[in-house]
Amino acid sequence: MILIGQYDSPFVRRVAVALQLYGMAYEHRPWSVFGDVEQVARYNPLRRVPVLVLDGGEALVDSVSILDHLDEVAGPEQALFPAAGPARRAALRLTAFGTGIADKAVSLVYSRAWHRETAGDWIARCRGQISSVLDHLEAERSALPGPFWFGERIGHGDIALACALRFTAEAHPGVFEAAHWPHLAAHAARCEALPAFSAVVQPLVTPD
Known part of the structure; x- marks a missing residue:
């Protein structure tokens, strides 16, 4: 997986913390929505971060959807949101x-x-x-x-x-x-x- 965005963003960072807690390996690309906007746009036309690029190439483009996916991968016993x-x-x-x-x-x-x-x-x-x-x-x-x-x-x-x-x-x-x-x-x-x-x-x- 590839996490796009700088850790000074509270939205990028909350995803990164979850990845750390889950022990999920990822590559970090600290692209800025200012200096690296065209690179970000390749994965998210909204030109916003975070973006999480999955191993198959799918790009998740919002911290809510990213964390929902990570909870699903982690499984109900490890998920950081209660199930229901x-x-x-x-x-x-x-x-x-x-x-x-x-x-x-x-x-x-x-x-x-x-x-x-x-x-x-x-x-x-x-x-x-x-x-x-x-x-x-x-x-x-x-x-x-x-x-x-x-x-x-x-x-x-x-x-x-x-x-x-x-x-x-x-x-x-x-x-x-x-x-x-x-x-x-x-x-x-x-x-x-x-x-x-x-x-x-x-x-x-x-x-x-």
């Missing part, structure tokens, strides 16, 4: 919050890079959305005793949230402050300490 029922819905909800934070944080980076003057109301709205989700998740995490969100075993929700928090902290200093959301900060630090996370770290590179 309330546990699956809860995990999907947490993942949606994590990827939502990441999406807003990435949008703010693009806005800063591409627009000399950005709409203050829109920036405030994005930051407000991030803060509201962080407040909500901080209250939830403070009541959870396990090392991970749903107990002893890490899942895709933990991964998505940790990747989003790291990206947000690096891309937008002051938006995610550990002192303000200490339980989320501790949760992210616990994830980041795992070898699967430390193996796929890249300093943030923002577009000019």
Whole structure:
């Protein structure tokens, strides 16, 4: 398999962490959607990452579909999403919050890079959305005793949230402050300490 995209993307990184946890071998091509856009376009006409190219040549072009495939390959006992029922819905909800934070944080980076003057109301709205989700998740995490969100075993929700928090902290200093959301900060630090996370770290590179 070939994973396309740089590890400074929270979406590429969440796929890479899952691959590490599953012990699945892959080749990494750290192509940028800016400097290497035509190479990315060969596999994804949307010119977005991550892309996972399977051994047979099929290209999966979204982190959700990629992780769904990897869970299927790993099998129900090892899958990082529960198979069905309330546990699956809860995990999907947490993942949606994590990827939502990441999406807003990435949008703010693009806005800063591409627009000399950005709409203050829109920036405030994005930051407000991030803060509201962080407040909500901080209250939830403070009541959870396990090392991970749903107990002893890490899942895709933990991964998505940790990747989003790291990206947000690096891309937008002051938006995610550990002192303000200490339980989320501790949760992210616990994830980041795992070898699967430390193996796929890249300093943030923002577009000019």
